[in-house]
Amino acid sequence: MAASTNGAKPAAASTDVDLFRQSEIAADYVEGLLDILDYDGDIDELVSAGRPVVEVVGGRLQALVGQRGATLEALQELTRLAVFRQTGSPSRLLLDVGGYRATRRKELSAVAKNAVEKVKQHGEAVRLEPMSAFERKCVHDVVNAIAGVESESEGVEPNRRIVVRPVD
Incomplete structure (x- = not known):
């Protein structure tokens, strides 16, 4: 018996060219948002670790990050939707503003x-x-690299959390 796809296309592995195209689409979208908001920022689009990435750098960008990155997460989702609208495929795009993600990492x-x-x-x-x-x-990435412990997510958004426990 064949699995139902509900009309969805099977996920195909994206090439670096496809991923870079996603980052270009996303960069154009973010640039439009910055223009509307009258914010200045330099935008870099790239592919890193098999994901399209858009980085925005410049002064006065903290409002785009928001408290604990909440605004940044929302902007990332909007940008992913813009990519989807043009490509017809979901994107794992990562949006960073002002180096927030590296600092938070x-x-x-x-x-x-x-x-x-x-x-x-x-x-x-x-x-x-x-x-x-x-x-x-x-x-999870940090915990999984350490012997003797494991991590697991539990709960439902927005209260989803990690539990770190000893390995049995």
Whole structure:
């Protein structure tokens, strides 16, 4: 019996050319938003780790990041929709503004290592505060690289969180 696709196309592996095209479409969309908002920023489009990436750098961009990256996450979703509208394919586009994601990745690495230390010290699971998908991925990556512990996401958005526990 064949699986139903509900009219959706099967996901095909994207080439770097396809991914770069997605980043170009996204950069054009973000540039339009910056023009509307009268913000200045330099936009770089690239492909990194098999994902299209758009980076916006410049002064006065904090409002585009928002509290704990909430505005940035919303802008990323809007930009992904703009890419989808032009390509007909979902995108794993990563949008960064003012280096927020790199800075946050370092902070989350410290949070993950601290949780691992607590788990190893006390032998009990540690539940972290709710995080975005980007933040959870950063924490999972750090925890999964350390022997003797594992991580798992639990809960439902927007209260989805990571639990770090000792490996049985």
